Amino acid sequence: MTTDGVIMDMMRTKLTHRGEWFRRIAGANHRKVDWRAMLDFPGTAVSGEARSADLVIVGQAKAPCEQWLTRTNASRPPDERLLMPALAAKSVALAARRFTLFNGFYHDGKFQAASAVHLGIAIAIRGGGLAAPALHDVDQMALDELMGRMRDLVQRTRAGRIRSSEMSDSTITLSSLGERGVETLYGIIYPPQVALVGFGKVGARPWLVDGAVGPRSVVTITLAADHRVSDGHAGALFLAEIGKLLQEPEKL
């Protein structure tokens, strides 16, 4: 099917079992074998910037997600408006609750699934560096509350006003805020976590629609996961679930 919405059969899932040794992460003594899966997902593209009139390409299809955000925000004052990273966070958290092999910790040679979803949000600190403070129970948080928490967290983290107690106990990490950065983000797992989901920059790309190439907003969602715990097939299903959830933002 080729609507502006879910284009599941056009979803391209690229799995690369690299089996590569990952570079050592500060504080982690063990080396990790990772695999990455990547999902180019059309029709989910939204960000504050992409929706700015100066960046919208004429004739570009509006994704349901994008339309929903525009509609929802139109009648809201600024401090109640929603942005794409909140939709990304909620969909990742809901998918992580269902796909338990990506939510938890690898300790002493075995994986322990977490009973809650505490989502680490990777945020660039001004002047350099990266922090991934945790938001607790994101899967159960209403979208409005989640958006408010993320906005507060980004503001404080980027200004270096984060509490150390916020830096621990994430069960999975999301990196989605590098929206002026790269199209495809290859994140690195924060041990002892076992997965990191990356949202690349949203952008218009040529896409096959009804047998013809047309412009579509596309965001590439990537997954870095610990191969000792999960495999590429499970990763593809996990990513597909995130994509599916993003197609129905009103249910998030």
Next chain:
Amino acid sequence: MNEADIRTVLQEELGNIAPEMDLQKLDPTADLREALDIDSMDFLNFVVAVHHRLGVDIPELDYPKLITLARAVTYLKGKLEVSKS
């Protein structure tokens, strides 16, 4: 509130988001996102703050009109004049 007052408010609020930048030296025609390295979440925080400080409505569709300091001053001055009359 004149243009200088509006500019001061904007510089203060941008300073809260990008405290390490010297906003006195900010090119008024520069794209704020590029010049100050701010993303959509930062930008929304900026809009929220300006909305509260000046009491003007800033619909999402008007965000492009705030993309440089000079344009933002012009836009907000117009908004304030409308709300006064």
